[in-house]
Amino acid sequence: MAASGVALHSPLYDPKRSGTPSALEILARVKAEVIPAENFLTDYGVAFNTAGYRTLLAWNERYRVRPVWAADFESLNVTLPCCGFTAPSADETKNCGCGHHKALYGLAKQLLTDGYSLTETQAEIGRWAAYMYPREALIVEMERRALTDPAINRALQEVKEKGEC
Numbered sequence: 001m002a003a004s005g006v007a008l009h010s011p012l013y014d015p016k017r018s019g020t021p022s023a024l025e026i027l028a029r030v031k032a033e034v035i036p037a038e039n040f041l042t043d044y045g046v047a048f049n050t051a052g053y054r055t056l057l058a059w060n061e062r063y064r065v066r067p068v069w070a071a072d073f074e075s076l077n078v079t080l081p082c083c084g085f086t087a088p089s090a091d092e093t094k095n096c097g098c099g100h101h102k103a104l105y106g107l108a109k110q111l112l113t114d115g116y117s118l119t120e121t122q123a124e125i126g127r128w129a130a131y132m133y134p135r136e137a138l139i140v141e142m143e144r145r146a147l148t149d150p151a152i153n154r155a156l157q158e159v160k161e162k163g164e165c
Contacts, residue, residue: 023155023162027142030152034141035134036127044111044124048131053103056128060106065090069112076122078104080129081136100132 021029036048046052065073070090078101079086085096088105095105104125111121130137146153 020151021155023158026152026155027138027159030141030145031134031138034130034137036131042124044114044116048128053132056103056106056110057099058106059110060102063106063109063113065092065109066113072112072118072121073108075118076104076108076125078108078125078129080104081133100129103132104128 039047039049041047042052046055073088074090076088077086078088078096080098080100082098082100083096085101088095088101088108092105095101107124107128108121111124116124142152142156142159146156
Protein backbone atom coordinates (compact mmCIF):
# COMPACT_ATOMS: atom_id res chain seq x y z
CA MET A 1 0.00 0.00 0.00
CA ALA A 2 2.90 2.33 -0.38
CA ALA A 3 1.83 5.74 -1.54
CA SER A 4 3.31 6.88 -4.79
CA GLY A 5 6.03 9.40 -4.38
CA VAL A 6 8.73 11.42 -5.89
CA ALA A 7 12.33 10.71 -5.09
CA LEU A 8 13.55 12.79 -2.20
CA HIS A 9 17.18 12.57 -3.21
CA SER A 10 18.35 12.44 -6.77
CA PRO A 11 21.83 13.31 -7.98
CA LEU A 12 22.34 17.00 -8.51
CA TYR A 13 25.10 16.27 -10.95
CA ASP A 14 24.64 14.42 -14.19
CA PRO A 15 27.93 12.68 -14.98
CA LYS A 16 27.16 12.97 -18.71
CA ARG A 17 26.83 16.74 -18.38
CA SER A 18 29.89 18.88 -18.14
CA GLY A 19 30.18 21.67 -15.64
CA THR A 20 28.42 22.49 -12.44
CA PRO A 21 24.68 23.21 -12.43
CA SER A 22 23.63 26.80 -11.85
CA ALA A 23 21.86 27.84 -8.68
CA LEU A 24 18.55 28.04 -10.52
CA GLU A 25 19.07 24.58 -12.02
CA ILE A 26 19.72 23.16 -8.55
CA LEU A 27 16.65 24.98 -7.22
CA ALA A 28 14.52 23.61 -10.07
CA ARG A 29 15.75 20.06 -9.46
CA VAL A 30 15.02 20.20 -5.74
CA LYS A 31 11.60 21.72 -6.48
CA ALA A 32 10.82 18.87 -8.87
CA GLU A 33 11.75 16.36 -6.15
CA VAL A 34 9.85 17.99 -3.29
CA ILE A 35 6.74 19.63 -4.76
CA PRO A 36 4.20 17.30 -6.39
CA ALA A 37 3.44 18.29 -9.95
CA GLU A 38 0.04 19.74 -10.76
CA ASN A 39 -2.36 16.93 -11.72
CA PHE A 40 0.02 14.17 -10.54
CA LEU A 41 -2.22 11.20 -9.71
CA THR A 42 -1.60 9.40 -6.41
CA ASP A 43 -1.94 5.66 -5.80
CA TYR A 44 -5.12 6.36 -3.83
CA GLY A 45 -6.76 7.99 -6.85
CA VAL A 46 -6.56 11.69 -6.02
CA ALA A 47 -4.63 14.16 -8.14
CA PHE A 48 -2.70 17.13 -6.83
CA ASN A 49 -5.09 19.83 -8.03
CA THR A 50 -8.16 21.77 -6.90
CA ALA A 51 -10.48 18.82 -7.48
CA GLY A 52 -8.15 16.62 -5.41
CA TYR A 53 -8.18 19.18 -2.60
CA ARG A 54 -11.98 19.16 -2.66
CA THR A 55 -11.94 15.36 -2.47
CA LEU A 56 -9.81 15.52 0.68
CA LEU A 57 -12.29 17.98 2.20
CA ALA A 58 -15.17 15.63 1.34
CA TRP A 59 -13.31 12.73 2.98
CA ASN A 60 -12.98 14.79 6.14
CA GLU A 61 -16.74 15.23 6.25
CA ARG A 62 -17.45 11.60 5.35
CA TYR A 63 -15.20 9.88 7.91
CA ARG A 64 -14.96 10.04 11.66
CA VAL A 65 -11.89 9.05 13.62
CA ARG A 66 -12.10 5.33 14.38
CA PRO A 67 -10.86 3.99 17.71
CA VAL A 68 -8.72 1.37 15.93
CA TRP A 69 -6.48 4.07 14.41
CA ALA A 70 -7.21 7.08 16.64
CA ALA A 71 -3.77 6.96 18.26
CA ASP A 72 -2.10 7.02 14.83
CA PHE A 73 -4.34 9.91 13.77
CA GLU A 74 -3.40 11.90 16.87
CA SER A 75 0.33 11.27 16.34
CA LEU A 76 0.36 12.76 12.84
CA ASN A 77 2.20 16.02 12.27
CA VAL A 78 -0.06 18.41 10.37
CA THR A 79 2.09 21.50 10.83
CA LEU A 80 1.50 24.15 8.18
CA PRO A 81 3.24 27.51 7.81
CA CYS A 82 -0.07 29.36 8.20
CA CYS A 83 -0.58 28.60 11.90
CA GLY A 84 0.88 26.89 14.95
CA PHE A 85 -1.49 23.90 14.98
CA THR A 86 0.57 20.69 14.87
CA ALA A 87 -1.38 17.54 15.78
CA PRO A 88 -4.98 16.50 15.17
CA SER A 89 -7.26 15.27 17.91
CA ALA A 90 -9.66 12.35 17.80
CA ASP A 91 -12.07 14.83 19.42
CA GLU A 92 -12.51 16.72 16.19
CA THR A 93 -14.01 19.75 17.93
CA LYS A 94 -10.45 20.54 19.11
CA ASN A 95 -8.95 20.58 15.62
CA CYS A 96 -7.98 23.60 13.57
CA GLY A 97 -10.88 24.46 11.28
CA CYS A 98 -9.00 25.94 8.33
CA GLY A 99 -9.52 24.36 4.93
CA HIS A 100 -5.95 23.16 4.54
CA HIS A 101 -6.02 21.33 7.86
CA LYS A 102 -9.45 19.86 7.13
CA ALA A 103 -8.06 18.53 3.84
CA LEU A 104 -5.14 16.90 5.68
CA TYR A 105 -7.52 15.34 8.22
CA GLY A 106 -9.62 13.95 5.38
CA LEU A 107 -6.52 12.52 3.72
CA ALA A 108 -5.41 10.91 6.97
CA LYS A 109 -8.86 9.46 7.70
CA GLN A 110 -9.13 7.94 4.22
CA LEU A 111 -5.63 6.49 4.20
CA LEU A 112 -5.85 5.09 7.73
CA THR A 113 -9.28 3.61 6.90
CA ASP A 114 -7.73 1.98 3.83
CA GLY A 115 -4.96 0.41 5.92
CA TYR A 116 -2.07 2.72 5.04
CA SER A 117 0.60 2.75 7.72
CA LEU A 118 1.33 5.72 9.91
CA THR A 119 4.56 6.31 7.98
CA GLU A 120 2.80 6.21 4.60
CA THR A 121 0.05 8.51 5.84
CA GLN A 122 2.56 10.99 7.25
CA ALA A 123 4.47 10.99 3.97
CA GLU A 124 1.31 11.86 2.05
CA ILE A 125 0.48 14.63 4.51
CA GLY A 126 3.96 16.00 3.82
CA ARG A 127 3.42 15.87 0.07
CA TRP A 128 0.07 17.66 0.29
CA ALA A 129 1.50 20.28 2.66
CA ALA A 130 4.32 20.86 0.14
CA TYR A 131 1.79 21.13 -2.67
CA MET A 132 -0.31 23.63 -0.70
CA TYR A 133 2.71 25.66 0.44
CA PRO A 134 5.36 25.12 -2.25
CA ARG A 135 7.51 28.15 -1.55
CA GLU A 136 7.81 27.38 2.14
CA ALA A 137 8.46 23.67 1.49
CA LEU A 138 11.18 24.47 -1.02
CA ILE A 139 12.93 26.88 1.33
CA VAL A 140 12.87 24.35 4.19
CA GLU A 141 14.21 21.57 1.96
CA MET A 142 16.96 23.74 0.45
CA GLU A 143 18.04 24.86 3.92
CA ARG A 144 18.00 21.27 5.20
CA ARG A 145 20.12 20.04 2.29
CA ALA A 146 22.46 23.04 2.49
CA LEU A 147 23.66 21.77 5.87
CA THR A 148 25.40 18.79 4.26
CA ASP A 149 25.80 19.72 0.60
CA PRO A 150 28.14 22.60 -0.24
CA ALA A 151 26.75 22.91 -3.78
CA ILE A 152 23.23 23.35 -2.46
CA ASN A 153 24.46 25.77 0.19
CA ARG A 154 26.15 27.84 -2.54
CA ALA A 155 23.04 27.70 -4.71
CA LEU A 156 20.77 28.67 -1.83
CA GLN A 157 22.92 31.68 -0.96
CA GLU A 158 23.06 32.75 -4.59
CA VAL A 159 19.30 32.42 -5.06
CA LYS A 160 18.61 34.33 -1.83
CA GLU A 161 20.92 37.13 -3.00
CA LYS A 162 18.96 37.32 -6.24
CA GLY A 163 15.64 37.25 -4.42
CA GLU A 164 14.39 34.07 -6.10
CA CYS A 165 13.70 32.01 -2.96
